[in-house]
Amino acid sequence: MSLPRVLLERLSVRHLRNLSHVDLEPARRVNVIGGNNGQGKTSLLEAVYLACTSKSFRTARPAELIQHGSDTGSARARLADYGDDDGPAPIAREQTVAVQGRRVQVRTDGNRPASLAEFATRSPVVAFHPDELTLSTGPAQGRRTLLDRLALFMQPTSGDHRARYQRSLRSRHVLLRRPSPDEAEILAFERLAAHHGAAITRARAAAATALIAELLPAFDRIAAPGLVLGACYAPGGTADPDEAIEQLARHRARDAHRPTASFGPHRDDLALTLDGHPVRAVASQGQHRALTLALKAAETASVASARGVEPMLLLDDVSSELDPDRTEALFTFLGLTRGQLFLTTTRRDLIVTPGVDAADRRDFEVQDGKLHAVR
């Protein structure tokens, strides 16, 4: 039996980026958002992401989201989890995220959720934007963030451990840089860093196992045949707090002169190999692209099984994909997903969706912050 899918039924955006007043009623399967650069296509996807997660995929500073000249911006989404078509119609919920200054206020059906983690995992959504094109070759931070997004669905407390880990580690670092640091004080923060770090290591290991199980088959379908992909979690820390305490204590002198600690989950990576060699060194442009698409397909599939609901998929700026070689990889990727799809492009005419009923696709144009339905 297939999983239910979360569907966005309606979105109202007020004063976010250059979108002063946008109402969107999307189709259930494919939504193509066209328009020239700088018109607000990405901002529309960002508003969907914001309403579902309370975060942006473009910035960590909420104030940047508010339209210039306005003091509050908001996104309100009506969402529902649709099961098999014969079942009774699901009950929709309304998720609202309002940004005022640096404050972000979230509501589900007018009520405060018990926690931000609960809000952010209620309506799963996976975003794929141009910054992530370096997911396979770029800095490990991108791959850690991917594991953390998945971990939040599998272990909701992992976000809290992350925040506490970072504060403990920063505190330790400030202490280490003092001329005559207090041993007992450093040890107190090292014990906390070890405790929360071990929890992060356990959560990421579980997330990596779930992700890799989906990644290998996805890569086989997207990439040229004959390539053997290897993937494993490469922890920078340990799941054993006692070992972490020992490691941190041993490296104090060295760590004092570095930007951060030389041991711990902030150095984690998801190690990727092709035919036994690190992908960074050997993969071609096309192989990287296939791997990045496979990583996103694996994220989508593992979020779906962790949450029990097929996530929405937001694809920003697929225009660059539209040469013949890449198009095939992209459409294989899309074939691997079942969720509601939103994609932005400067060339709407090139997005062909042969397997999709006309009723299940809707096209829009964004121009100067205004949205028009075109078919």
Next chain:
Amino acid sequence: MLAAGSYRGSPRVGSSTAGLPEGLARVVQLLARLPGVGEKTAQRFALHLVTGDEETARELGRELATLPDRVRPCVRCGNVAETSRDEAEAAEGAVCAICRDGRRDPALICVVARVQDLIAIERSGAMRGRYFVLGRLLSPLEGVGADELPIDRLRSRVRDAQAPVTEVLVATPPSVDGEATALLVARELGTLGVKVTRIASGVPHGGDLEFADQVTLGRAIEGRKSFG
């Protein structure tokens, strides 16, 4: 909108107290030193006192003038204490009602960060021992180091031969700084042969589990105890 914009854009003459009579401006500046009171709130308080409620202003003045002489931190625990009318006693410093209460268990001390936390725990009625107020939490990121915590005073309190302490309950908040402070206190007292305990963290009483947030519930499960 336009008026507000041009007002903001006009050159600032001193602070927001500029143009107020000097006596009033000084009161505004003093009130603004209080925690949680910004300049606007301070100005509102001060204007209320001079324009609407003269009696409150005079009474407040009288009370405040003598407050530091009448109420001081308790020399034993740091709680608020009334100073003694007896001159000889007053010279030794103020001792709070809890430290003077003979029915309290002298062998149990609860360590808290602030007097507000002490008051909250007192309200629970569950604490039968006495207290020790640290006054602050360890926080390297906010520039508070171990040398600024009254650890030496706590140690001598625990070692007091006249009233031996057997258990120290650390009730600092469950934040990173609160936990680090608790670990530091535990380590500093560990060599004194006293039992150090930590308040549990978990689900609020009367709350249904289904309404507890995931993080609180997760911490409650991590900190579970054997039972039955």
